[in-house]
Every structure is written in C-alpha cells, then in structure tokens.
Amino acid sequence: MSAGWNTIESDAGVFTYLLTNLGVRDVQFEELIALDADLLRQQAPIYGVIFLFKYPTGEKPSHTPRDGSFDYEAAENLFFAAQTIQNACGTQALLSVLLNKEGEVEIGEGLREFREFTGAFPSELRGEALSNSELIRDVHNSFARSSPFISEEQRLATEDDDVYHFIAYTPLNGVLYELDGLQPAPIAHGACTPDQFPDKVIPVLQRRIERYPANEIRFNLLAMVRDLRIKAQEIGDQNMLYQEEQKRKAWRWENALRRHNFVGFIGEVVKGVAGEKIKQGDYDKWIEDAKVKTRTRYEEKKKAGQDVEEVGA
Structure with a gap:
C-alpha cells in the first residue's frame, strides 16, 4: 500500500516552498487579510487564489452548484482532477492553478511530465494519478507538522467533525473558474480576464462566506503571485527587496521547525x-x-x- 498524505497548514511560506521543492520557479504565495480587490491587485501579476473554509460535511451533492454553473467541457480541456484522498486538497488546489498556467509560469520538469502524462485522462483518473505521485506526495508530506500524537492513518471525517477544504479560483480562457476536486466539473463564474480577476473573484468569495453564520471566521485566502522580489528589482525598491528576503528567511526557519517535534x-x-x-x-x-x-x-x-x-x- 502506498504511503498516505499528511495534513499541511494553510500558510504562505509552506505553499511557496512546496512549489519551490517541486521545481517551480518565480512563484510565491501571499496571505490576504481582507476581501479587498485593491489589496489583491497590488500583488499583480496574480495567477489565482486558494481559499480555505470549513466544509459542511452534511451537505448533499447537487446537480447544480449554489453559485455559478458547471462547465463539463472545461473538465476535459483544463487540468482538473477529482479529489480521491484525504489531506491532499491543499496541494491539489494549488496545482489546479499552477498546471493551468504553463507558459506563464516555469513549472519544472517533474510537474511538466506529470501534466503531459495525465493530459488525456478523465478527472477521476487524474485524481488517482495525483494521489499516487511519489514526487508530489513526498514533497507535500515534507511540510507536515511533526507530531507524536497524530497517526498517518486517519479515520474518515463525520458530520460532527470540523473539516476544512481548499479550493482554487483562477481566470482561464476568458472565464473565472472555481476548481474544486470534490465537484464533478469546474464551476464557471462568468467572463473574466487576468486584469479583471481581483474585481471578479472578490464578490464570488463574499457570496460563499455569506452562506455561513456571522460568527464563523475560520477562513483563509492565499494569492498565488509572481515572486515579489522580481517586482522589487524591476522597480528598484531596495526596501521592498530587503523585506521580501527577510520574509523568505523567516519562512525557511518556520518550515525547518515544522519538521521536528520537541x-x-x-x-x-x-x-x-x-x-x-x-x-x-x-x-x-x-x-x-x-x-x-x-x-x-x-x-x-x-x-x-x-x-x-x-x-x-
């Protein structure tokens, strides 16, 4: 039996170095502290956003999404993988953005080979291939927080558990797509260019959050953007460059600590x-x-x- 997938944190430093260790170049994540289009626009160019939320385990499957519409044709034309295993949804969400950005982003040889290998697969088989990828699984698990109290073989969640789920939003082929491996197809949210993405995605996220009680605050939003050190160098902002280098230094330290239990x-x-x-x-x-x-x-x-x-x- 293949090794399992461990839980990883929704953290900009974790996701940034996870991609780096997969061979991706010049991409990082930035945590957004507010649903604000101007705040998101400041991070441009933006490849997509990863949204973490409490998943309603008792919710019944539906033939129509609560917002937007299923695009079954896009499921064949884009990289879209069904989620077939627990604990992999964070990595799956960021790959849902990244593997649809080849040409814009240098994704590295390993991920390029994986994308080419699974290109003609249906979404269910793509999900199985992702779950069984040793490269992706080993890098993912290297960022799991070390703990002597958590078994790798975790039980399935019940309706009484707090379960959290990652999904991705990205503009592709002139459409704003929601990419969620638990859904049967990508969900289209209307026309959207990369420049329009901040203004288009924020209302979609707001509508999703409004489904929850007002006291529910357990959400997290990460933007996948071009390495901000490149922007700092292009505009000659030495202070920004220093801050970004310090941020990377802190991320490396925090990621090193995650590998040890004390x-x-x-x-x-x-x-x-x-x-x-x-x-x-x-x-x-x-x-x-x-x-x-x-x-x-x-x-x-x-x-x-x-x-x-x-x-x-």
Missing part, C-alpha cells in the same frame, strides 16, 4: 530541571513557590472580574 526535548528539559532541584534539595520549595504564584494570579484575575476556574491549593 515533545521529547521538552520532556528531557523538565526532567533535568526537576532532577537538579531534587539534587539541591529545593524541589519542595520550587513546587510551593509555583502554587503561590498560581494562587496570586487567580486572585488578581478574580479581583479584575475575569471568569476563572478554581485552582487547587
């Missing part, structure tokens, strides 16, 4: 500190001091009128 290390540190306190005869005093500090914080919060739970003496 539970064992922390456990050894705690054991070492406790052992040293016992050795010095300070262990009981150390525990009592901690209790006093906890009690003091509790009393301070209580006086400030904050809701607190009773703590042990």
Whole structure:
C-alpha cells in the first residue's frame, strides 16, 4: 500500500516552498487579510487564489452548484482532477492553478511530465494519478507538522467533525473558474480576464462566506503571485527587496521547525530541571513557590472580574 498524505497548514511560506521543492520557479504565495480587490491587485501579476473554509460535511451533492454553473467541457480541456484522498486538497488546489498556467509560469520538469502524462485522462483518473505521485506526495508530506500524537492513518471525517477544504479560483480562457476536486466539473463564474480577476473573484468569495453564520471566521485566502522580489528589482525598491528576503528567511526557519517535534526535548528539559532541584534539595520549595504564584494570579484575575476556574491549593 502506498504511503498516505499528511495534513499541511494553510500558510504562505509552506505553499511557496512546496512549489519551490517541486521545481517551480518565480512563484510565491501571499496571505490576504481582507476581501479587498485593491489589496489583491497590488500583488499583480496574480495567477489565482486558494481559499480555505470549513466544509459542511452534511451537505448533499447537487446537480447544480449554489453559485455559478458547471462547465463539463472545461473538465476535459483544463487540468482538473477529482479529489480521491484525504489531506491532499491543499496541494491539489494549488496545482489546479499552477498546471493551468504553463507558459506563464516555469513549472519544472517533474510537474511538466506529470501534466503531459495525465493530459488525456478523465478527472477521476487524474485524481488517482495525483494521489499516487511519489514526487508530489513526498514533497507535500515534507511540510507536515511533526507530531507524536497524530497517526498517518486517519479515520474518515463525520458530520460532527470540523473539516476544512481548499479550493482554487483562477481566470482561464476568458472565464473565472472555481476548481474544486470534490465537484464533478469546474464551476464557471462568468467572463473574466487576468486584469479583471481581483474585481471578479472578490464578490464570488463574499457570496460563499455569506452562506455561513456571522460568527464563523475560520477562513483563509492565499494569492498565488509572481515572486515579489522580481517586482522589487524591476522597480528598484531596495526596501521592498530587503523585506521580501527577510520574509523568505523567516519562512525557511518556520518550515525547518515544522519538521521536528520537541515533545521529547521538552520532556528531557523538565526532567533535568526537576532532577537538579531534587539534587539541591529545593524541589519542595520550587513546587510551593509555583502554587503561590498560581494562587496570586487567580486572585488578581478574580479581583479584575475575569471568569476563572478554581485552582487547587
């Protein structure tokens, strides 16, 4: 049996270096903090956006989408893959944009060969090929957060679980498409050129968010754009170039940390500190001091009128 797909975070640094490690050049992701067309336009050129949202597990399949219309012909002419495995939807969403941008973006030899190999496949078989691609799966899994508490063999989600899903939006052949591997075909949202994309996609995203209760805020939006260091160099903005280089440095550090779990290390540190306190005869005093500090914080919060739970003496 082939190895499974692990969960990865919806993070600009993760997605940027995931593509880099797949051989893609001059592409990065930027997180958008607001649904604002002008904010999105500032990142131009924009290849598409990746949207993360809480998936309604109890929702029944439909022959017509709630917004837009299925374009079954586009399912044959574009790169569109059915989602056939859990935990791969983030990578599948970004590839749904990227593999439709060959000619605009240097996608690298590995992905080019994969696209050519699956070009004549129906969407279901494309999804199976993607799920079984060792290259894509291994790079994807290299960005999973290391944890000793999560098994790779995860159970299927139920209606009681919080399940999150990634989909992509991109302008292709003069049409704004929603690419969702759980749907039977790409969903067309009307005419759209690359220049119109910021103004066209924001209302579609707003309508989707409006389906949820007002207190639901768990959404994330990432824009796939050209490497912003190139723009900084083209316009001669040294400050922007420095900021982008610092951003990349921070992303590399964060991605390195994701590959390690520190539970064992922390456990050894705690054991070492406790052992040293016992050795010095300070262990009981150390525990009592901690209790006093906890009690003091509790009393301070209580006086400030904050809701607190009773703590042990």
